[in-house]
Amino acid sequence: MSGTYLGMPAFPEAAATATANGRLRANLTHATHTIRDKRAAAVGELTDWAALRAAGAAVKDRTLRHLDHYLTQAEEAVTAAGGTVHWAADAREANRIVTRLVRETGEREVVKVKSMATQEIGLNAALAGAGVRAYETDLAELIVQLGDDLPSHILVPAIHRNRQEIREIFTERMADWGRPAPVGLSDRPGELAEAARLHLREKFLRAKVGISGANFLVAETGTLVVVESEGNGRMCVTLPETLISVVGIEKVVPTWRDLEVYLQLLPRSSTAERMNPYTSTWTGTTDSDGPRAFHLVLLDNGRTDALADTVGRQALRCIRCSACLNVCPVYERAGGHAYGSAYPGPIGAILTPQLRGTTSEVDASLPYASSLCGACYEVCPVAIDIPEVLVHLRERVVQGGPATVRGQRTRLKPAKGHAAERAAMRAARWALDRPGVLRAGQRVAARTRRLHPGRLPGPGRAWTDTREVPAVPAESFRDWWRRTGGREDR
Amino acid sequence: MSSRDLVLGRIRRALADVPLTEEPADVHVPRDYLSTHAPADATEMLAEHLADYRALVHRTDAAGLPGLVADLLAARGAQTVVVPPGLPPEWLAAADAARVADAAETTARELDAVDSVVTGCALAIAETGTIVLDGSPDQGRRRITLVPDHHICVVRVPEQVVDSVPQALPRLAPARPLTWISGPSATSDIELSRVEGVHGPRTLEVVLLRG
Numbered sequence: 001m002s003g004t005y006l007g008m009p010a011f012p013e014a015a016a017t018a019t020a021n022g023r024l025r026a027n028l029t030h031a032t033h034t035i036r037d038k039r040a041a042a043v044g045e046l047t048d049w050a051a052l053r054a055a056g057a058a059v060k061d062r063t064l065r066h067l068d069h070y071l072t073q074a075e076e077a078v079t080a081a082g083g084t085v086h087w088a089a090d091a092r093e094a095n096r097i098v099t100r101l102v103r104e105t106g107e108r109e110v111v112k113v114k115s116m117a118t119q120e121i122g123l124n125a126a127l128a129g130a131g132v133r134a135y136e137t138d139l140a141e142l143i144v145q146l147g148d149d150l151p152s153h154i155l156v157p158a159i160h161r162n163r164q165e166i167r168e169i170f171t172e173r174m175a176d177w178g179r180p181a182p183v184g185l186s187d188r189p190g191e192l193a194e195a196a197r198l199h200l201r202e203k204f205l206r207a208k209v210g211i212s213g214a215n216f217l218v219a220e221t222g223t224l225v226v227v228e229s230e231g232n233g234r235m236c237v238t239l240p241e242t243l244i245s246v247v248g249i250e251k252v253v254p255t256w257r258d259l260e261v262y263l264q265l266l267p268r269s270s271t272a273e274r275m276n277p278y279t280s281t282w283t284g285t286t287d288s289d290g291p292r293a294f295h296l297v298l299l300d301n302g303r304t305d306a307l308a309d310t311v312g313r314q315a316l317r318c319i320r321c322s323a324c325l326n327v328c329p330v331y332e333r334a335g336g337h338a339y340g341s342a343y344p345g346p347i348g349a350i351l352t353p354q355l356r357g358t359t360s361e362v363d364a365s366l367p368y369a370s371s372l373c374g375a376c377y378e379v380c381p382v383a384i385d386i387p388e389v390l391v392h393l394r395e396r397v398v399q400g401g402p403a404t405v406r407g408q409r410t411r412l413k414p415a416k417g418h419a420a421e422r423a424a425m426r427a428a429r430w431a432l433d434r435p436g437v438l439r440a441g442q443r444v445a446a447r448t449r450r451l452h453p454g455r456l457p458g459p460g461r462a463w464t465d466t467r468e469v470p471a472v473p474a475e476s477f478r479d480w481w482r483r484t485g486g487r488e489d490r
Numbered sequence: 491m492s493s494r495d496l497v498l499g500r501i502r503r504a505l506a507d508v509p510l511t512e513e514p515a516d517v518h519v520p521r522d523y524l525s526t527h528a529p530a531d532a533t534e535m536l537a538e539h540l541a542d543y544r545a546l547v548h549r550t551d552a553a554g555l556p557g558l559v560a561d562l563l564a565a566r567g568a569q570t571v572v573v574p575p576g577l578p579p580e581w582l583a584a585a586d587a588a589r590v591a592d593a594a595e596t597t598a599r600e601l602d603a604v605d606s607v608v609t610g611c612a613l614a615i616a617e618t619g620t621i622v623l624d625g626s627p628d629q630g631r632r633r634i635t636l637v638p639d640h641h642i643c644v645v646r647v648p649e650q651v652v653d654s655v656p657q658a659l660p661r662l663a664p665a666r667p668l669t670w671i672s673g674p675s676a677t678s679d680i681e682l683s684r685v686e687g688v689h690g691p692r693t694l695e696v697v698l699l700r701g
Binding site for chain 1: 512598
């Protein structure tokens with residue numbers, strides 16, 4: 001894929017472009033509303049959902065508070081089962097490791113299971129740079145790859161495309177990547193799925209190297225779990241001779257038993273199914289069944305920075321279900337590309353600024369890509385309080401303060417764009433501490449109220465771009481109270 | 491410094507707020523969720539939930555099984571069928587389709603030319619409509635239930651049926667490669683609507699074998 005998130009505009013500009021695109025908005029509204037009701041029904045079937053959710057959050061909290069312990073335990077178990085474990089501090093190192101491992105097989109192509117981690121690190125571009133072609137095999141990832149596009153949703157990366165657009169992409173682009181689309185392809189979803197089956201079949205059958213992520217990594221057994229629907233995941237983890245899995249360090253769960261919580265929470269939250277069609281688990285290598293070599297690449301890439309923030313840490317509980325995207329009014333209107341990273345929607349708005357820091361314009365704008373309505377928190381199967389983290393990150397952007405960046409403790413400077421806001425808040429604090437000053441100020445404001453402009457001048461202008469300046473009453477509450485003692489009839 | 495030490499060092503510094511004396515088990519995990527949602531009849535629920543996701547469900551007993559399997563294969567027009575090494579021979583006793591052994595040297599391309607596969611299973615989960623394969627001799631290598639387009643899976647009821655995911659995990663060995671199957675291959679990637687049939691077997695037939 002040649003698309004890149006680098007150099008993306010800040011959220012407000014990107015969102016303004018996206019919301020003006022009528023087709024995009026219609027596609028997103030249709031898709032997110034379809035899944036919302038289904039999710040609610042699937043969750044409603046389980047009377048103990050709240051208890052599962054509490055357990056899901058607690059297991060992740062236990063893991064995160066003792067992450068070093070569980071990672072070394074997982075490493076030992078994977079190694080004992082015949083796998084090889086690699087550690088990558090950042091994206092570049094992970095890409096270097098995977099590229100080297102592919103090169104060592106002598107192969108020039110790999111088949112890939114949809115993986116957020118490899119999207120995050122830009123693995124496909126790195127492999128292409130080394131002369132290795134990576135074939136995305138998830139249907140939506142295939143649509144994105146063929147369309148030279150970027151993913152816009154965690155679960156359904158091509159959610160911004162409707163069936164007519166998908167038909168066009170398949171018809172025009174499949175031939176460039178292998179078997180062309182069938183002649184006379186219609187836009188029926190069943191026919192489109194069939195076209196993907198035919199196109200990818202030959203790639204699966206000849207593949208020697210598979211690359212995956214993982215939904216879970218069980219520390220006590222060294223077992224990896226991949227949850228999917230189409231069977232492309234099974235193809236990639238079963239048929240090749242070499243399997244390389246790139247897994248974020250927060251994907252570890254302590255015990256085999258813990259899967260009983262997540263295998264109930266994830267499918268219902270994600271695709272609104274009682275269970276997704278296929279779940280594959282494997283532990284190292286197995287004699288004469290599946291790959292002969294298995295490599296696990298454990299990825300940090302900013303996760304330890306998020307871990308160091310005691311409020312932001314909860315974002316690492318995320319199991320990538322995407323329920324928060326599907327209920328978010330901002331996501332529904334702005335679409336996933338506006339978030340400028342592999343992780344769109346509410347979870348992206350708290351995860352990306354923690355993984356990448358808040359120094360770039362787009363990352364500093366992400367904590368504001370929310371109305372704080374709280375729908376995301378309500379549906380989150382691991383109870384991540386997304387609004388709490390958003391507010392916390394806004395504070396970090398505006399005020400600066402201590403943070404960990406690439407493993408180093410540092411003190412962030414306040415963001416430049418917020419000087420006027422900070423000055424206003426300082427002035428407000430000073431006035432609110434001094435009742436006489438406040439009273440005098442309010443009286444001046446009341447007497448001059450007919451002269452107030454509809455839009456603020458100077459640094460306040462941006463604030464009134466999207467808001468009305470509140471009307472100042474003729475009499476302040478304090479003066480009214482003093483005059484009437486609170487009696488309505490006076 | 492190795493990247494391993496670098497990452498582990500970062501983790502330890504990041505967790506400065508965690509008391510040194512705290513053990514993993516000190517972090518309380520409430521497990522007051524249900525171990526089963528107590529279906530009245532687990533086998534009936536399994537059948538219903540499998541059918542919800544477009545698996546074709548059949549019921550028979552030991553005497554009827556060979557005839558049923560033969561009929562299902564014939565109805566598909568299956569000329570060839572992959573057979574795991576430990577499949578009870580009587581299951582296919584009445585079938586005409588040519589047997590293909592599940593051999594280590596068989597390539598994926600060869601399997602792609604095979605019409606059907608017949609297997610047993612490790613267990614089935616009623617609440618989620620799931621069958622689980624663990625590579626035992628009556629199930630074979632993972633790829634034989636993946637590449638052919640038609641999978642017939644025999645579940646011994648009621649003994650192989652558990653109510654729920656929490657009841658399933660303790661009965662499964664994590665060291666074995668597992669495949670959990672809930673209906674035929676499907677996708678929700680086009681406008682978030684589910685359609686059946688992408689890369690895995692597009693037809694899944696589950697035979698509930700009453701002992």
